[in-house]
Amino acid sequence: MKRIIFTILCFLLVTFAFGQTSKIIEPFDQCGYRTGVNEMESLYPGYKQQIDKVLQTAKEEGKLHRGGEVYKVKVVVHVVWKQAKENLDDSIILNQMEILNQDFRRLNPDADNVRDIYNDIVGDAEIEFELDRIIRVQTTKTFKPTAVSITAVDNVKKTSKGGSDAIDPDHYLNIWVVNIQPITLGSLTLGYILGYAYPPADLPNWPAGNSAPEPALDGVVIDYRFFGNNNPNTLPAPYNTLFISEGRTPVHEVGHYLGLRHIWADKSDPLTGAPNCNGEDDGADDTPFCGSNAQLEGCDPTKNTCNKNQPGDLPDMWENYMDYSREECQVAFTNDQIAIMRGVLEGPRATLLETATGITNVQLQKQVLVFPNPSNGTIVVKAKEAPNTIEIYDMLGKLVYTNHAPTTNNQITLDVAKGVYLVKSTYNEGIATSSIVVE
Numbered sequence: 261m262k263r264i265i266f267t268i269l270c271f272l273l274v275t276f277a278f279g280q281t282s283k284i285i286e287p288f289d290q291c292g293y294r295t296g297v298n299e300m301e302s303l304y305p306g307y308k309q310q311i312d313k314v315l316q317t318a319k320e321e322g323k324l325h326r327g328g329e330v331y332k333v334k335v336v337v338h339v340v341w342k343q344a345k346e347n348l349d350d351s352i353i354l355n356q357m358e359i360l361n362q363d364f365r366r367l368n369p370d371a372d373n374v375r376d377i378y379n380d381i382v383g384d385a386e387i388e389f390e391l392d393r394i395i396r397v398q399t400t401k402t403f404k405p406t407a408v409s410i411t412a413v414d415n416v417k418k419t420s421k422g423g424s425d426a427i428d429p430d431h432y433l434n435i436w437v438v439n440i441q442p443i444t445l446g447s448l449t450l451g452y453i454l455g456y457a458y459p460p461a462d463l464p465n466w467p468a469g470n471s472a473p474e475p476a477l478d479g480v481v482i483d484y485r486f487f488g489n490n491n492p493n494t495l496p497a498p499y500n501t502l503f504i505s506e507g508r509t510p511v512h513e514v515g516h517y518l519g520l521r522h523i524w525a526d527k528s529d530p531l532t533g534a535p536n537c538n539g540e541d542d543g544a545d546d547t548p549f550c551g552s553n554a555q556l557e558g559c560d561p562t563k564n565t566c567n568k569n570q571p572g573d574l575p576d577m578w579e580n581y582m583d584y585s586r587e588e589c590q591v592a593f594t595n596d597q598i599a600i601m602r603g604v605l606e607g608p609r610a611t612l613l614e615t616a617t618g619i620t621n622v623q624l625q626k627q628v629l630v631f632p633n634p635s636n637g638t639i640v641v642k643a644k645e646a647p648n649t650i651e652i653y654d655m656l657g658k659l660v661y662t663n664h665a666p667t668t669n670n671q672i673t674l675d676v677a678k679g680v681y682l683v684k685s686t687y688n689e690g691i692a693t694s695s696i697v698v699e
C-alpha cells in the first residue's frame with residue numbers, strides 16, 4: 261500500500277510540475293493486464309503461479325504439435341453503451357473481426373513491415389474468429405478503473421450491474437465494448453486503459469471457492485474508441501495523437517486471453533518506466549529479451565533495452581502485438597507465442613473449439629431445411645433428425661423465438677418486424693444455421 265500511495269503522490273508531482281492536467285503522464289498501463297493480474301493475486305494468492313504454470317504447459321504442448329489445423333473461435337460482441345456514439349455501428353464491429361482474422365493468420369497488409377532480423381521467428385497463428393452475434397445493451401452506468409483496480413470495469417460483464425451477461429464463456433469468446441472511464445485522481449487524468457483480459461488459469465483444477473476470476477468474467481474488454489480502424493471516436497487531446505486505433509488493441513487483448521504475457525514481462529519500473537533487465541522473461545523463448553515497453557516511442561530501430569552489444573542479442577521487438585508500441589508498429593506474433601496460444605486452445609480453453617467445429621458441420625447444414633424464404637413470418641423448419649432446440653435471432657443478436665422441444669417438422673409463426681433473421685438449430689454434434697428474410 262505504501263508503494264501505491266507513493267506512486268500516486270509521484271503522479272501528482274509530475275502533473276503539477278508540468279503545471280497542467282493535459283500533459284501525458286508517463287508511464288501508465290494502457291492495458292489493464294498487469295493491474296488485473298495483481299488484483300487477482302491479492303484476492304487469490306497463488307493466482308500468478310497458476311497462470312505461469314498454464315503458460316508453461318501450453319507452450320510445451322503447443323510446441324509439440326506446431327500448427328497444421330486452423331482453429332476457429334466463435335465470438336460474441338457485447339456493445340454496452342450510454343451515449344449514442346458508444347453504440348458502435350455494425351461496420352466497425354465487422355471491420356474489427358476482419359483485423360483479428362488478418363492478424364491471427366498473418367494476412368495483415370502490413371505484415372512485411374517486420375524487420376528482416378525477425379523473419380524467421382514470426383508466423384501464422386492459424387486461429388480464426390467467427391462473429392456469432394452482437395448484443396447491444398443501453399446502460400445508465402459508467403465503468404471506471406482506479407490505478408490499482410479494474411473490478412468496477414468488470415461490472416460491464418454483469419446485467420445486474422448495468423452491463424451484459426457473458427454468453428456461455430466455455431464455448432464463446434465474449435468481447436465487451438464499452439467506454440472505459442479514465443483513471444483519475446480528483447480532476448486529474450492519470451491515464452487510460454484501452455482494454456484488458458484475464459489469462460487462462462485452468463480454473464476447474466482449483467480448490468472450491470478459489471476460482472479467480474469466475475468464468476462469467478472471462479473474456480476481453482475493449483474501450484469503444486479502440487475497436488476497428490474505421491472508428492471515428494478518439495481519446496481527448498493530447499492522447500488522441502498518440503493512441504490511434506488500428507484495431508490492434510483487441511488483437512493484443514485476445515493474445516492475453518489465449519495466455520500471452522507482455523514481451524517485457526511487466527518488469528519495467530511502474531513509476532518511471534525505466535527498463536529492468538533482470539528477472540523473468542515473458543515465457544515465449546523466441547521473443548527478444550527486453551526490459552521495458554515501447555509506449556509513446558514510435559517504431560524506433562535503435563531501441564534495445566537489454567544485453568546491448570552482446571553476440572546474438574536482438575533489439576526490442578516493437579513489431580510484436582504484445583508490446584505497447586503505437587498500433588501501426590505492431591504487425592506480428594512469434595512462433596513461440598503462437599505455440600502458447602494454440603496450446604491454450606488445446607488445453608484450458610479447448611471447449612472454445614467445440615461449437616466452432618459444429619457451426620461448420622456441413623452434414624448438419626444439409627439436414628435442416630427452412631422455407632419459404634422470403635416469407636411473411638410463417639416458416640417451416642424441417643429436419644432429418646429433430647434438433648435439441650431451435651432459436652431465431654434478429655440481426656442485433658436478440659432472441660425472438662425459442663423451441664426447446666422441436667420435432668422433425670416445425671411450423672413457426674414469428675411476430676416480428678420485416679428484416680433478416682437467423683434460424684439456429686442445435687444438435688449434440690453442433691449447430692446448423694439459416695438466414696431468412698421476413699417481408
Ligand SMILES: [Zn+2]
Nearest residue numbers: 291293512522
Ligand atoms: Zn496487455
